[in-house]
Amino acid sequence: MPAQPRSGCAINAAVEVLGDNWSLIVLRDIIFGNRRHFRELLTCNDEGIASNVLASRLRKLIDEGLLTKAEAARGQRAQYTLTEAGIQTLPVMVALGTWGMTHRETSPELTIRSRTMADDPQTMADDPQLVAGLMDELRETHLGVPRPNPDEPRSSERLQAAYEAEISGS
């Protein structure tokens, strides 16, 4: 179980779980890259996470209730699954991505998704349904909960279309 919090403040509570150099990066790769196994989380990571750091962060995220780990059958790789608390870090990612894009030099190819989601607080305010829709997709993928409006286009499809429009220069 997590240790006693440093204070009763909600921001502090989140910082105690997510406030390190790697936890949000691991969650980002699971959320946006749908990487579910240790090996792909290790080898596909753009920031070059070290094996021991990845192992310790995965353990911490499980302990804190953001991930679960399915016991692997013989010869199979263990799979990591987001919990509802893990899925709900998406708005934190959106806010961080918006800040990073605005105040730091970033590579356009990697930030198009984030730019589409949250160009600035106004964009996010204009399309909160996109973030909510992505969380519904994550619930479907990770928790087996059907999307509430299966006939509507997926948020990820809308993002993909925006991405393709962007790289084709239209």
Added chain:
Amino acid sequence: MPAQPRSGCAINAAVEVLGDNWSLIVLRDIIFGNRRHFRELLTCNDEGIASNVLASRLRKLIDEGLLTKAEAARGQRAQYTLTEAGIQTLPVMVALGTWGMTHRETSPELTIRSRTMADDPQTMADDPQLVAGLMDELRETHLGVPRPNPDEPRSSERLQAAYEAEISGS
């Protein structure tokens, strides 16, 4: 100057600056507590930040362009001021506070402000003007930029009224 980023990802860029146990806590105290001097940031901090940690985080936040430090006249204390990049961490705080309130045990007195701002993504989506208004107030206080709509009630006054209604049980 900050070191070379680990990748071109906007989320990573933000994590490199804000992803530690204390930077966001120091910014929170400046943003919500209007604490502008070293001594009050040290002694009023609810999490018991150590003096050397506070000094190192303030230096980092200045180096990264989130704060400036006014040279103190003789006998006066140096004052810290948010930059635009520092002010724009507010949506990150809102997202973290929402997550912390939802997924961790927190003390109501300390989370009323956060609950008012961002009970869940829907609340935030319903009232993005509140967050934008708070950023306008921070620009006025820290950067001397007049609020665009001075005749409208301040977001902080609306928060205060909500807080008083909450503690009076109405």
